Amino acid sequence: MTKVKRQTQGSTQTGSGLGAKLSLNKRIHSLVMRPDRLAGNVFLLPAVWVILSLAIFPLIISLYLSFSSFRFVKGGFELKFVGLANYEKLLTGTEKTRFLGVLANPSIFGWLVFIIIAVLLVISLVLYIRRGQLSAGGLFWRGLAAFVIGLVAWLLVRAIGPDGRPGTLIVTLIYVFIGILFQFLLGLGLAFLTAQSIPGRRFFRIVFFIPMMITPVGIAYLFRMLTDTTKGPFTVIWKMVGLIGFSWVNHPWGARAAVMLGDIWQWTPFMFILLLAALESQPIETFEAAIVDGASKWQIFRYISLPHILPVSVTIILIRMIEAFKIVDIPNVLTNGGPGTASESLALQSYMYWRALDLGGSSSVSYMLLITVTLVCMCYFNLIHRAVKENI
Amino acid sequence: MKKPFRRKSIFSPSPAAMVLSYLVLGIWTLVVLFPLYWYIVTSIKLPIQVIRGPFYLPFVDFQPSLHAWRYIFTDLRNDTLRPYFNTVVISLISSTLALLIGMAAAYGLLRFNYRPRSGAILMFIGCIVLVIVAISLGMPWMLAVIAGIVLFIILLQTIGRRFKRSLGNNDIAFWMISTRILPPVVIVIPLYVLFQRIGLLDTKTALIITYLAVSLPIVVWLMRDYFTTIPIELEESATVDGASRYRIFFSIVLPLSAPGLVATFLLILVFNWNEYLLALFLTSSRAQTLPLTVAAQNATRGPQWWYMSVLILIMIIPVIAIAIVLERYIARGLLVGAVKE
Numbered sequence: 001m002t003k004v005k006r007q008t009q010g011s012t013q014t015g016s017g018l019g020a021k022l023s024l025n026k027r028i029h030s031l032v033m034r035p036d037r038l039a040g041n042v043f044l045l046p047a048v049w050v051i052l053s054l055a056i057f058p059l060i061i062s063l064y065l066s067f068s069s070f071r072f073v074k075g076g077f078e079l080k081f082v083g084l085a086n087y088e089k090l091l092t093g094t095e096k097t098r099f100l101g102v103l104a105n106p107s108i109f110g111w112l113v114f115i116i117i118a119v120l121l122v123i124s125l126v127l128y129i130r131r132g133q134l135s136a137g138g139l140f141w142r143g144l145a146a147f148v149i150g151l152v153a154w155l156l157v158r159a160i161g162p163d164g165r166p167g168t169l170i171v172t173l174i175y176v177f178i179g180i181l182f183q184f185l186l187g188l189g190l191a192f193l194t195a196q197s198i199p200g201r202r203f204f205r206i207v208f209f210i211p212m213m214i215t216p217v218g219i220a221y222l223f224r225m226l227t228d229t230t231k232g233p234f235t236v237i238w239k240m241v242g243l244i245g246f247s248w249v250n251h252p253w254g255a256r257a258a259v260m261l262g263d264i265w266q267w268t269p270f271m272f273i274l275l276l277a278a279l280e281s282q283p284i285e286t287f288e289a290a291i292v293d294g295a296s297k298w299q300i301f302r303y304i305s306l307p308h309i310l311p312v313s314v315t316i317i318l319i320r321m322i323e324a325f326k327i328v329d330i331p332n333v334l335t336n337g338g339p340g341t342a343s344e345s346l347a348l349q350s351y352m353y354w355r356a357l358d359l360g361g362s363s364s365v366s367y368m369l370l371i372t373v374t375l376v377c378m379c380y381f382n383l384i385h386r387a388v389k390e391n392i
Numbered sequence: 393m394k395k396p397f398r399r400k401s402i403f404s405p406s407p408a409a410m411v412l413s414y415l416v417l418g419i420w421t422l423v424v425l426f427p428l429y430w431y432i433v434t435s436i437k438l439p440i441q442v443i444r445g446p447f448y449l450p451f452v453d454f455q456p457s458l459h460a461w462r463y464i465f466t467d468l469r470n471d472t473l474r475p476y477f478n479t480v481v482i483s484l485i486s487s488t489l490a491l492l493i494g495m496a497a498a499y500g501l502l503r504f505n506y507r508p509r510s511g512a513i514l515m516f517i518g519c520i521v522l523v524i525v526a527i528s529l530g531m532p533w534m535l536a537v538i539a540g541i542v543l544f545i546i547l548l549q550t551i552g553r554r555f556k557r558s559l560g561n562n563d564i565a566f567w568m569i570s571t572r573i574l575p576p577v578v579i580v581i582p583l584y585v586l587f588q589r590i591g592l593l594d595t596k597t598a599l600i601i602t603y604l605a606v607s608l609p610i611v612v613w614l615m616r617d618y619f620t621t622i623p624i625e626l627e628e629s630a631t632v633d634g635a636s637r638y639r640i641f642f643s644i645v646l647p648l649s650a651p652g653l654v655a656t657f658l659l660i661l662v663f664n665w666n667e668y669l670l671a672l673f674l675t676s677s678r679a680q681t682l683p684l685t686v687a688a689q690n691a692t693r694g695p696q697w698w699y700m701s702v703l704i705l706i707m708i709i710p711v712i713a714i715a716i717v718l719e720r721y722i723a724r725g726l727l728v729g730a731v732k733e
Contacts, residue, residue, distance in 0.1 A: 039504070039636075039637040039638065040500055040504035040505075040506065042496070042500075042638075043496045043497060043499055043500030043504065043637075043641075044496070044497045044500035044501065044504070044506060044564075046493045046496065046497070047493050047494055047496070047497035047568070047608050047612060048497070048564070050493060050601075050604060050605050050608055051568055051571055051605055051608055051609065053605075054583070054601065054602065054605035055571035055579075055605060056517070056520055057520070057524075057582055057583075057586060058574070058578065058579035058580075058581075058582035058583060059571070059574065059579075060517075060520060060521060060524060061524065061581070061582035061585075062574065062578040062579065062581070062582065064524075065578075065581075186420075189416070190416075190417070190420060193413045193416060193417055194417070196413060198410060198413060198414070202719060202720070204417050204421065205719055205722070206712065206715050206716055206719055207421055207424055207425060208420065208421075208424060209658070209715055210424055210425075210428060210708065210712070211424055211427075212659075212662050213662050213665070213666075213707075213708040213711040213712065213715075214666070214704055214707070214708055215665075215666035215668065215682070215683040215686055215704065215707060216666060216668065217668055217683060217686055217687045218683075218686055218700065218703075218704040218707075221690075221695055221697070221700060222427050222430070222431070222704075224695075225430065225434070225697065226427065226430070230445065231442070231443065231444075231445050231446060232446060233426075233430055233446050233448065235445065235446045236446075265423070265424075265427075270659065273655050273658060273659065273722070274614065274655055274656075274659070276655070276722060277618070277651040277652050277654070277655035277656075277722050278617075278618070278621070278651075278652070280651045280722055281618065281621055281648075281649065281651045281652060282621075283623075308621065311617045311620055311621070312614075312617045312618070315613050315614065315616075315617045316614070318569070318613075319569070319610060319613060319614075322569065322572050322573055323572070325573070326575045326576070328575065328577075328669075329668070333690075346575075347575040347577065350575055350577050350578065351575075351577050354577050354578075359581065362577060362578060363578050366574055366575050366577065366578040369573070369574075369575060370573050370574055373573045374570065374573065377569075377570075377573075378566075381566060386562075
């Protein structure tokens with residue numbers, strides 16, 4: 001180990017000597033174009049084969065299921081092709097209020113919010129076009145992102161107003177965005193605090209990781225205990241604020257808040273541990289140089305730490321987004337999706353259909369989820385992820 | 393070589409900042425540990441003490457009893473220990489494999505240019521669809537798979553050469569992560585059929601393969617980002633010195649990204665450790681894992697909080713132990729002095 005390291009250090013000298021002659025781009029190019037093509041395949045192909053053999057198959061089968069109706073008959077099951085019927089049911093038919101919600105005309109405040117968002121989107125698009133670095137891809141993804149955000153805002157103001165009622169699609173979006181916002185900010189703050197050299201930081205690091213170690217079903221039951229206003233540990237507090245007869249799970253926003261609390265508690269460690277690893281892998285020289293030059297704490301954060309953790313940050317937000325859209329255990333156990341279907345997520349809706357043996361309905365909800373997540377993630381990936389990667 | 397993780401951190405806070413830090417850290421510790429405490433007291437309560445209302449302190453509020461612990465370890469005994477053993481074996485093997493395969497792929501995606509032709513991919517998907525249709529029409533599956541592969545190779549050699557458009561590394565990465573988008577509820581039915589056909593249902597192998605495939609995309613994405621932060625100069629100088637790609641990967645890149653490796657491993661380990669829905673379908677008795685045992689405590693008489701608490705407590709102990717062992721590697725120091733401009 002020591003030997004390797006010394007060797008590396010010695011050879012770094014030659015490397016940077018050489019590096020001074022060539023531009024960075026050329027050097028990367030020369031490294032990439034090294035003629036061991038075989039190595040590239042050895043590195044990548046095992047992963048591709050594993051994912052390919054297990055992921056494509058379910059994807060196609062469930063796509064077919066979403067176009068069919070499934071039922072058990074004597075000695076087996078029967079699949080009947082029904083075309084788009086399952087999707088029609090969700091978007092215009094009997095399941096519309098469950099999936100999309102009750103869409104009322106927005107209130108004046110709702111209109112105001114929507115108009116502000118629309119104006120902002122148009123302004124950002126115009127600014128992008130006038131900046132003069134137009135590219136077909138950039139314009140396409142910006143346009144799509146603006147459209148998706150506008151559509152979501154329009155659904156939101158219509159469903160959240162006094163007469164509306166949000167369906168599973170909107171509730172899921174709310175869970176995802178509010179949850180991730182809090183998880184990221186909390187995780188980032190805690191990672192910074194435990195990256196300091198303070199006594200006991202190893203203790204904190206391990207303790208903060210604990211919520212993720214508990215199985216999601218267990219966490220769901222835990223929050224059922226904690227949010228109980230008569231037998232739970234916080235009964236004293238509920239009594240003090242006069243909530244003794246109140247049940248979280250009987251109030252739509254109470255139930256949603258309880259679900260989000262559980263989700264945030266469970267997933268903050270995810271952000272925490274990955275951001276901590278990113279912070280801890282920063283090269284130390286830059287810090288020392290910055291401190292010698294008299295940089296303030298804020299400057300160190302803004303110009304050294306932040307650029308270093310940005311690539312990891314955008315990736316973990318993407319991964320977390322994909323996982324968060326599938327939230328199912330907590331609403332299932334904690335509120336059972338209730339009251340009514342107020343706290344139901346898309347994945348839970350799919351699960352409910354599936355439990356009722358409506359495999360076609362279950363698959364079609366999942367495909368709607370797939371479409372939503374893909375749209376959101378593609379916009380995110382092509383705008384934010386790429387921009388961050390290229391600027392680093 | 394000095395032990396890297398003993399080195400002091402870069403941020404040394406002032407006393408005032410220190411007090412504030414401890415305040416915040418203390419609050420969050422309470423937020424995290426209180427639920428854990430509640431599990432512990434619930435596990436030593438009698439059912440009546442749970443149902444009658446909140447009791448906080450053993451010996452003061454209520455008389456503790458070990459009935460739940462006794463039930464789990466003596467009455468259930470093998471029904472606890474076998475799932476326990478299964479969980480350990482399955483999650484350790486699948487996470488280690490996922491880390492090995494995934495980090496190689498991540499490095500490949502970062503340092504090589506891949507150009508899969510889009511025509512070939514379309515033909516591949518077409519062949520899979522044909523195979524599935526053939527199987528559902530009653531063709532023996534072995535025959536259908538072989539016919540599909542042959543058809544794919546023939547197509548690739550003939551028409552495939554005409555398609556010039558190709559995809560890049562980012563597309564491969566995005567495809568990998570996109571396999572995680574579908575909720576487990578829908579992927580589990582096809583998987584069930586698949587494993588039933590090849591006779592792997594209710595075996596540890598089936599779960600290991602599934603968890604491996606499920607956690608690979610996460611490893612690839614996370615490790616790609618941790619590898620990005622390694623200065624490319626190091627690899628170049630090693631190339632100049634004549635080190636092979638594999639040597640560079642194993643003796644330079646991996647040691648330098650130890651914090652990321654450990655964090656990623658811990659993460660997928662807990663994912664696989666706690667996975668519920670896939671295990672529910674792919675196992676029945678022999679390969680059952682612990683999350684199923686926890687969920688089974690929600691009996692017809694309502695949730696058996698006390699048994700559940702015991703199970704959850706014994707479930708997190710090994711993970712905490714692993715985290716304590718591995719945490720020291722999520723610490724700075726290895727990169728110190730590696731690059732001298």
